[in-house]
Amino acid sequence: MEGTRARPAPTLSDTDPIRAHAPAEGVGLSACWGRMRSPSHGPPMAELTNDFTWSKSRHEKLKECPRAYWNAYYGSWGGWEAPAGTPVRELYVLKKLSSRWQWAGSLVHDALRRMLTRARRTGQVWPVDELLASTRQRARSQWAASREKSYWREPSPGYGLVEHEYAEPIPGEEWKRIWDEVVEGSLRAFYRSEVFDRIRRVPVARWLTVDELDSWQFEGTKVWVAVDFAYVDSDGRVNLLDWKTGRERGVDHTQVGIYALYAKDKWGMGPEQVVGGLVYLGAEGAPRVDVAADPDALDGCRAEMRESIKSMKELLDDPQQNRASVERFPLLDGRDPCRRCPFRRPCGRL
Numbered sequence: 001m002e003g004t005r006a007r008p009a010p011t012l013s014d015t016d017p018i019r020a021h022a023p024a025e026g027v028g029l030s031a032c033w034g035r036m037r038s039p040s041h042g043p044p045m046a047e048l049t050n051d052f053t054w055s056k057s058r059h060e061k062l063k064e065c066p067r068a069y070w071n072a073y074y075g076s077w078g079g080w081e082a083p084a085g086t087p088v089r090e091l092y093v094l095k096k097l098s099s100r101w102q103w104a105g106s107l108v109h110d111a112l113r114r115m116l117t118r119a120r121r122t123g124q125v126w127p128v129d130e131l132l133a134s135t136r137q138r139a140r141s142q143w144a145a146s147r148e149k150s151y152w153r154e155p156s157p158g159y160g161l162v163e164h165e166y167a168e169p170i171p172g173e174e175w176k177r178i179w180d181e182v183v184e185g186s187l188r189a190f191y192r193s194e195v196f197d198r199i200r201r202v203p204v205a206r207w208l209t210v211d212e213l214d215s216w217q218f219e220g221t222k223v224w225v226a227v228d229f230a231y232v233d234s235d236g237r238v239n240l241l242d243w244k245t246g247r248e249r250g251v252d253h254t255q256v257g258i259y260a261l262y263a264k265d266k267w268g269m270g271p272e273q274v275v276g277g278l279v280y281l282g283a284e285g286a287p288r289v290d291v292a293a294d295p296d297a298l299d300g301c302r303a304e305m306r307e308s309i310k311s312m313k314e315l316l317d318d319p320q321q322n323r324a325s326v327e328r329f330p331l332l333d334g335r336d337p338c339r340r341c342p343f344r345r346p347c348g349r350l
């Protein structure tokens with residue numbers, strides 16, 4: 001390699017505070033030790049607090065549906081230790097379910113993260129067929145566990161699919177198509193791409209991050225981010241890459257702006273030293289679309305984040321304590337999006 005790494009990601013909202021013993025999105029560790037014991041009655045754990053934080057996925061959730069947002073960030077809080085059968089536990093388990101498309105995307109991201117992390121450590125790139133074999137094995141065991149709905153029985157739910165939870169009649173060919181076109185197709189396209197070719201020629205010493213969950217402060221609010229891959233090129237510019245398994249969307253560009261603001265905070269890089277790249281793995285040749293991280297684009301991104309944080313806080317009963325009443329987060333009027341939503345049962349929209 002010119003010397004020679006893609007939430008569940010942990011996607012931002014999927015990090016489990018008990019399993020990981022580390023803060024998840026919105027989780028704060030107060031200084032109040034001893035009020036909470038670990039599940040095994042081991043040493044005392046810090047008290048978990050539901051702090052207000054921001055992420056692009058949180059922003060998108062509120063835009064999709066206010067009730068889904070409340071369920072995911074407030075109604076399910078504490079669900080990791082709530083007894084089975086309680087509403088909070090139900091919301092906690094449901095919010096972790098993925099659609100088949102999200103699942104496929106996370107398989108691709110997870111595979112690339114594993115491969116690139118290993119390459120960073122050992123200098124060796126896994127052959128694509130080996131990476132596909134290991135990913136197929138993971139996919140099969142996740143799919144089988146999901147079909148058994150084992151996510152209801154585990155204290156910290158593993159992978160679960162919305163389609164299994166609601167017994168949607170998905171034909172075998174559709175599952176196969178998802179594997180062939182999205183997972184295998186994306187990974188093969190990545191290996192053949194110019195983007196990967198270039199990455200392999202960058203010395204590992206110039207690799208900055210491989211899909212690691214991190215946070216930074218934006219005007220007093222903690223912001224979560226996980227850059228899929230970042231490296232410094234031969235011109236000294238930070239390249240911030242984002243793997244995409246779906247079609248191009250305008251919001252992807254905002255994501256690169258958030259990455260650039262993070263780069264400024266984390267590595268002290270100005271806009272002229274940062275290049276954003278969206279890599280569309282589902283398109284022929286896995287093309288990279290460069291996105292400007294110029295001062296105007298960053299100002300636009302800051303304004304969007306500021307507005308999003310303001311609108312979230314306006315919905316709270318108590319912004320200081322991050323308390324929210326369900327009554328302020330209505331169900332959608334139209335029922336179309338409910339047909340794919342993991343919360344359709346508690347919402348009464350089966």
Ligand code: SF4
Binds near residue numbers: 065066068069071332
């Ligand atoms: S079922 Fe419909 S109203 Fe309920 S959270 Fe989902 S999208 Fe929103």
